[in-house]
Amino acid sequence: MNKKCIFFRVDSSDILGFGHLNRCLILAKTLQKKGFEIHFICKNLKGNLISKIKICGFTIHKIKNSKNTIEYDYQNTKKILKKFNWNIPCIIIDNYHWGKKYEEGLRPLTKNIFVIDDLADRKHDCDILLDQNLYVNFKKRYKGLVPNKCIKLLGPKYVLLRKEFLVRKKRKHTSKIKKIFISFGGQDCSDQSIKVLKAIKKSKLKYDKINLVIGKYNKFLNKLKLISKEIDNIEIFSGTNNISGLMENSDLGIGASGSMMWERAYLGIPSLVSIIAKNQKLAAESMEKIGCVKNLGLAKNVSVKDYVKYFINMKISDLNKMSERNYKLIDGKGAERISQKMIMIIKEQENKENLVSREEKC
Secondary structure (H helix, E strand, C coil): CCCCEEEEEECCECCCECHHHHHHHHHHHHHHHCCCEEEEEEECCCCCCHHHHHHCCCEEEEECCCCCCHHHHHHHHHHHHHCCCCCCCEEEEECCCCCHHHHHHHHHHCCCEEEECCCCCCCCCCCEEEECCCCCCCCCCCCCCCCCCCEEEECHHHCCCCHHHCCCCCCCCCCCCCEEEEECCCCCCCCHHHHHHHHHHHHCCCCCEEEEEECCCCCCHHHHHHHHCCCCCEEEEECCCCHHHHHCCCCEEEEECCHHHHHHHHCCCCEEEEECCHHHHHHHHHHHHCCCEEEEEEHHHCCHHHHHHHHHHCCHHHHHHHHHHHHHHCCCCHHHHHHHHHHHHHHHHHHHHHHHHHHHHC
């Protein structure tokens, strides 16, 4: 396959968070290994992680953050794509604000539109759709929302995991909670980490090791440091690149029900989750139904008392069962499956185009 450009249209900021960008980077790295040239189109929003794209060595095209309208974004994205004169086999879009109208506008500039979604709350004009979440009715969620020809990649078999998580050991049953991993993402805007630390202090339970991971610019850092002085064996990691190492072998994971929930599941770590964004609600509820997590509900409604109650009443036998179910749920081959499916679609299109070209010459 000749080297062709695949574009990602995705944003990150202190408000949007970094989950959309992180999962796109996982897929981008896999596609680059398959021979594609990777480009990112990103709006220059406050608190973005565009620097992370640069570190990965991908080409970045920035859109100025002067207007916050779909039309402005669409026109600027189109301007960038036009420069590549149809050498774009696929555009990958990961943004909850856009849908069918935005995608239709980009249709003449690419052969395939690939949408990453979690919400199933709007129509799409796409050729491929990815929703890696587990829902009770996940195979039917997008009925009537995508074209009939759309290839739907649905469920945990397509979960995008960071490379550092892809080496795992078979977990053994534990007889005691010794090591706890806590992380509610980079920003933790709902200050759940503070609630958890206060609960650990109030419960008076002792652990051999507590690892708390927060973002580099977490506004609660000083407060967390103050509370941690009253808790034994705790360490706070700010902006670390070793999340998998800190998470590994934990007896309990505490966090949100976003992308890190799947990483904990892959490692077989039983989890206590709270919902910090609307796109996490159904996934948290579905994961609890199959016994993979304990869901405390919406983060804003979860109190320190709720955490204390769970810490005091949790049973080791339940955590071991949860660990087993998590370990079996995800095999870590999601990015490879997705890239292989994309390559198959692109090759089929190339073969059809070559056939038409030969027939026209005849």
